Amino acid sequence: MSLPTKAFDTSVLRKKVLDMAYAGSTVHIGCAFSIIELLAVLYRNHLRYPGNNPVDPGRDYLVLSKGHGVMAQYACMHELGWLKDEALSRYFSDGSDLKGLSDSRIPGLEVTSGSLGHGxxxxxxxATGAELRGTGQKTYALVGDGELNEGPIWEGALFAAHxxxxxxxxxxxxxxxxxxGSTQEVLKLGSIQSKFESFGFEAVTIDGHDETAIDCAITDLWKSDSRSPKAVIAKTVKGKGVPFMEHNNIWHYTRLNAETYAQAASAVAGGEQ
Incomplete structure (x- = not known):
């Protein structure tokens, strides 16, 4: 599938997230904003969906293990035409199919996630199934750093490397x-790259908002001759794109009102806070 070079404009994606969050009076805005560039690059340059079909058997897999960031994925799915305007405008409303966590009943979402660590x-x-079938399909799992507190992550990492x-x-x-709170306060992680390398992954750390760096890291890892699984550690900013949300963890659970919605929409459009 060939996409226009301007597809998945991150300011457009952030505005869609704000619109959904405001319409649904819901939370997890900061969690969605930190992964916007990661998803934009994946959908624009790497994920393969034959015939633009989100359920094609030969598709690549994108597992949003941090399922609470799903508004960012919905915004990308809207870009692809998989979700209509009405679906986004009715996000989280009574009778809406779009929930606040990833739901595998929605074509394009591979897992029902929200119970962290399982995606x-x-x-x-x-990935194991694709390997056994020899299809060459790629599998991406997008996880949060706080999610790494969960033991199943490391059991899965051992399995993937083995x-x-x-x-x-x-x-x-x-x-x-x-x-x-901060990951430093709750449970120190140290060097995430070193941890994955010690589990047998080929790993790299990048700026998770630099689209060129994201694209190069993914491309270079796939070019590797190693049979090891891969890890991209993306340094990001929670709430990226709206100054009063950046590094401000209250926006994990805070809802927009008319004033903060207007301020945030102006910020993502390039205006003042």
Whole structure:
């Protein structure tokens, strides 16, 4: 599938997230904003969907293990034409199919996630199946850094390395926060890259908002001759794009009102806070 070079404009994607969050009076805005560039690059340059079909058997897999960031994925799915304007405008309303967490009943979402730590292992399972079938399909699991507190992540990592799942890639959204505080306060992670390398992954750390760096990291890892699974550690900013949300963990659970919606919409459009 060939997409226009301007597809997945990140300011447009952020505005869609704001519109959904305001319409649905819901939360997790900061969590969605930290992964906008990661998803934009994946959908624009790397994920393969034959015939632009989100359920094509030969598609690549994108597992949003941090399922609470799903508004960012919905925004990308809207760009692809998989979701209509009405679906976004009715986000989180009574009777809407679009929930606040990733739901596998929506074509284009591979897992029902929200119970953190499990999507990674589902991705490992999908990658194992593709490896056994010899299809060459790529599997990406996008996880949060706070999610790395969960033991199943590391069980899955051991499995992926042991079985040489060379077409599996974890992308860590390292924004430094989780629901109840900073990752440093809740449970120190140290060097995430070193941890994945010690588990047998080929890993790299990048600026998770630099689209060129994201694209190059993914491309270079896939070019590797190693049979190791891959890890991209993306240093990000929670709430990226809206100054009063950046590094401000209250926007994990804070809802927009008319004033903050207007201020945030102006910021993502390039205006003042």
């Amino acid at each position: 990674f292992s589902v991705g490992v399972g999908l 079985h040489e799942l060379k077409d599996f890639m974890v992308i860590v959204d390292e924004n430094g926060f989780q629901a109840m």
